[in-house]
Amino acid sequence: xxxxxxxxxxxxxxxxxxxxxxxxxxxxxxxxxxxxxxxxxxxxxxxxxxxxxxxxxxxxxxxxxxxxxxxx
Amino acid sequence: xxxxxxxxxxxxxxxxxxxxxxxxxxxxxxxxxxxxxxxxxxxxxxxxxxxxxxxxxxxxxxxxxxxxxxxxxxxxxxxxxxxxxxxxxxxxxxxxxxxxxxxxxxxxxxxxxxxxxxxxxxxxxxxxxxxxxxxxxxxxxxxxxxxxxxxxxxxxxxxxxxxxxxxxxxxxxxxxxxxxxxxxxxxxxxxxxxxxxxxxxxxxxxxxxxxxxxxxxxxxxxxxxxxxxxxxxxxxxxxxxxxxxxxxxxxxxxxxxxxxxxxxxxxxxxxxxxxxxxxxxxxxxxxxxxxxxxxxxxxxxxxxxxxxxxxxxxxxxxxxxxxxxxxxxxxxxxxxxxxxxxxxxxxxxxxxxxxxxxxxxxxxxxxxxxxxxxxxxxxxxxxxxxxxxxxxxxxxxxxxxxxxxxxxxxxxxxxxxxxxxxxxxxxxxxxxxxxxxxxxxxxxxxxxxxxxxxxxxxxxxxxxxxxxxxxxxxxxxxxxxxxxxxxxxxxxxxx
Numbered sequence: 001x002x003x004x005x006x007x008x009x010x011x012x013x014x015x016x017x018x019x020x021x022x023x024x025x026x027x028x029x030x031x032x033x034x035x036x037x038x039x040x041x042x043x044x045x046x047x048x049x050x051x052x053x054x055x056x057x058x059x060x061x062x063x064x065x066x067x068x069x070x071x072x
Numbered sequence: 073x074x075x076x077x078x079x080x081x082x083x084x085x086x087x088x089x090x091x092x093x094x095x096x097x098x099x100x101x102x103x104x105x106x107x108x109x110x111x112x113x114x115x116x117x118x119x120x121x122x123x124x125x126x127x128x129x130x131x132x133x134x135x136x137x138x139x140x141x142x143x144x145x146x147x148x149x150x151x152x153x154x155x156x157x158x159x160x161x162x163x164x165x166x167x168x169x170x171x172x173x174x175x176x177x178x179x180x181x182x183x184x185x186x187x188x189x190x191x192x193x194x195x196x197x198x199x200x201x202x203x204x205x206x207x208x209x210x211x212x213x214x215x216x217x218x219x220x221x222x223x224x225x226x227x228x229x230x231x232x233x234x235x236x237x238x239x240x241x242x243x244x245x246x247x248x249x250x251x252x253x254x255x256x257x258x259x260x261x262x263x264x265x266x267x268x269x270x271x272x273x274x275x276x277x278x279x280x281x282x283x284x285x286x287x288x289x290x291x292x293x294x295x296x297x298x299x300x301x302x303x304x305x306x307x308x309x310x311x312x313x314x315x316x317x318x319x320x321x322x323x324x325x326x327x328x329x330x331x332x333x334x335x336x337x338x339x340x341x342x343x344x345x346x347x348x349x350x351x352x353x354x355x356x357x358x359x360x361x362x363x364x365x366x367x368x369x370x371x372x373x374x375x376x377x378x379x380x381x382x383x384x385x386x387x388x389x390x391x392x393x394x395x396x397x398x399x400x401x402x403x404x405x406x407x408x409x410x411x412x413x414x415x416x417x418x419x420x421x422x423x424x425x426x427x428x429x430x431x432x433x434x435x436x437x438x439x440x441x442x443x444x445x446x447x448x449x450x451x452x453x454x455x456x457x458x459x460x461x462x463x464x465x466x467x468x469x470x471x472x473x474x475x476x477x478x479x480x481x482x483x484x485x486x487x488x489x490x491x492x493x494x495x496x497x498x499x500x501x502x503x504x505x506x507x508x509x510x511x512x513x514x515x516x517x518x519x520x521x522x523x524x525x526x527x528x529x530x531x532x533x534x535x536x537x538x539x540x541x542x543x544x545x546x547x548x549x550x551x552x553x554x555x556x557x558x559x560x561x562x563x564x565x566x567x
């Protein structure tokens with residue numbers, strides 16, 4: 001359950017940054033991304049999958065959230 | 073020697089790796105790569121930020137070096153105690169040439185060495201009492217110090233001293249910030265973790281100090297220059313360009329920086345990051361907590377300076393954007409004259425770099441402005457994100473080497489035969505004895521500044537006087553010279 005900092009890059013894409021692992025990846029897709037919730041399964045461009053309970057209302061970025069590794 | 077093809081470079085890597093035992097070979101192979109600009113993510117081609125192999129010659133530093141030497145050390149109005157035995161502080165004292173203004177020993181302390189000089193009894197009975205005493209002594213001897221940081225050396229973590237509690241107690245007693253930094257040298261694989269720990273200490277003990285205090289008057293044009301260590305005056309050469317653009321540089325750290333500048337940084341509108349590797353952590357924190365955006369810039373060489381100035385201006389209104397163009401135009405004659413003078417002397421020369429932080433990628437533009445080509449580059453302590461940024465800057469089929477060992481670097485140089493090497497003091501004399509011009513690119517070989525338009529003129533001059541120095545023609549003893557060498561000699565004498 002790492003703490004992940006989500007921020008927007010200059011192109012408006014969301015970046016997924018794990019300070020402990022020094023890992024920064026772009027988020028490829030988010031399961032729930034609507035006006036009243038954000039979260040669910042998150043897939044990164046490197047193919048790894050993470051999960052967070054959908055947050056309502058959607059958080060404003062940048063922010064730090066706790067993610068779980070998605071089990072396949 | 074013509075540029076190498078992808079296969080040749082790959083073959084060179086294989087050949088160099090041949091001497092290692094299988095296990096070491098397997099590990100080192102991951103750290104050496106042929107650049108491929110089509111790769112988006114560097115982790116597909118190069119591994120970085122891993123522990124060095126035992127038995128190889130690495131030139132990495134330790135976490136203490138990253139915190140005391142790089143991030144905290146240049147904060148000039150604070151006293152940084154090297155807490156532990158005397159050597160760590162003394163042998164790293166004033167080595168980075170972080171210039172500053174002020175009266176050393178009165179209100180600034182940059183080049184001084186403060187240490188708790190641990191002895192056997194401090195290891196056995198603990199050093200907290202000694203630290204307490206030192207903090208009181210510092211207050212008595214140097215009352216103008218704005219704060220004190222405690223930079224842990226290895227023994228502090230090993231014997232389990234509680235420097236945090238001493239710091240808290242004395243901070244109250246002395247009524248000034250006392251910052252404990254847990255940067256024991258054994259932490260992490262290189263100085264990189266020291267940067268991170270130092271950033272975390274700044275976050276926890278400094279950045280929030282003026283939250284809720286709105287007495288500082290802000291303007292819409294406030295920026296902070298972070299991660300410029302003012303080596304040879306670099307930050308000053310950068311700062312004037314930003315100020316000429318109409319921006320107000322509220323804080324500049326760590327080079328020539330002060331504690332209050334650090335405390336005021338959360339009040340700015342934009343953080344300008346020079347050394348991404350050492351300060352990205354604190355910039356991310358400020359973005360999250362205070363909503364301050366950050367961006368990287370590159371002030372090496374006119375092409376990159378113009379690009380960066382425009383990118384910075386892009387974040388502000390039209391007056392700043394117009395001013396940026398004015399600044400670029402103002403210096404145009406100056407830098408064109410530099411290029412006109414030195415480019416013919418340096419055209420086509422090939423450079424290999426092996427430095428740390430941001431230089432292996434940022435300097436490439438400056439060399440290219442002088443018509444030179446960077447054929448190999450590598451970092452001491454970079455992470456994947458640094459290589460992500462490097463791949464785009466480097467030409468195809470050039471060599472990338474992470475945490476290169478002394479042996480590998482020498483072999484690469486023997487085969488690639490560059491006209492110039494830019495690396496640190498530990499490599500300098502080896503390569504000079506091999507007859508290859510060398511610049512010490514950590515502290516600009518006692519020259520500088522190299523940032524900004526002013527710095528570019530100095531950079532070009534230094535590269536010229538190194539590469540075209542007549543001494544390189546005298547590498548062979550006179551009685552060993554063949555006729556062909558003699559024919560070249562009169563030219564050397566007139567050069």
